[in-house]
Amino acid sequence: MTLATHPVFVSLTPVFLLVALGFLAGRLQWIRDAAIKDLSNLVFLLLIPALLFRTMSAVRVETLDLRPLGAYFLAAGSLLAVSIAWRGFNRRSAVLALSGVFSNMVMIGITLVELAYGKQGLVTLLTLVSVHALILLTAATVVLELAVAREARSGSPDGRAPHLLATTWSAFKSALIHPIPLPIISGLLFAQSGLTLPVVVDKPLQLLGSAFGPIALVLLGVTLARTPLVGHLRQALWATLSKNLVLPVLVFASAWAFGITGLPLTVMVVAAALPTGANVFLFAQRYQVEQASTTASMGVSTVAAVFTLSLVMFVMSVVN
DSSP states (O other), rough: GGGGOOOHHHHHHHHHHHHHHHHHHTTTTTSOHHHHHHHHHHHIIHHHHHHHHHTTTOOGGGGGHHHHHHHHHHHHHHHHHHHHHEEEEEOOOOHHHTTTTBOIIIIIIHHHHHHHHHHHHHHHHHHHHHHHHHHHHHHHHHHHHHHHHHHHHHHHHTOOOHHHHHHHHHHHHHHHSTHHHHHHHHHHHHHHTTOOOOOOHHHHHHHHHHHHHHHHHHHHHHHHHHHOOOOOOOHHHHHHIIIIHHHHHHHHHHHHHHOHHHHHHHHHHHHHHHHHHHHHHHHHHHTTHHHHHHHHHHHHHHHHHHHHHHHHHHHHHOOO
């Protein structure tokens, strides 16, 4: 088997070529800033829901192995907690810690896993995706709101702060009623009915889902072309080390403890090795802290993933 025909090379090369083409388009201003938001809405509000619903509409709940959820989020939650404790309990700490554990499972992961491991691997990934944002972002919200409440109490004459429970419930609802978990849950519910999608519905969903991968990856490249790195490289490198290398090792150990082997184990570890996801920047923006650092972390971890993700996928192809 030559390098050109190795499964890792074959599945990774199209992904990073499309990101590189998007980066070039961004640098050359072929896709301007005004168009990025519209393209992002197209991807997240139309293309990705079509792909997720169609994929999960043929999956029976009784065939799903839910152990990967427990194993993955035990590792990710532990790393998140340790990272926050290491930096101290504040908004800055929570956002930086999140950038070291939150994977880009949608824009990169879905296309990569389907290319490398097929539909069966994609089902395992989408099981993780269905609660990935829900669990990690809700946990981060609790920490951030606690930090904000403490700041508000320390700066308020009467020591009062906004009610944490109401804010957390709002964050939970926002994470659930979202273009990613909602079509996954809807697809699973449809599958349990025993019905199949009519061809006139299935074919448009298939075409929309097929468009998701290339457009999402090009859009990621365009975003990277506008990512500032100057002055934030140190924080970005720490986040990249945590996200691209430490988390996959922890997930592997956790999955091994749960007795998970084969394709589910490989998909879990590869998902953990994916670069930092864009939702981290949205949190930094919302809480007005470390916005430049989180953007730089996304850029560095994505570029570094050319090497780290290749390494992880190669190792998993050998040991599993």
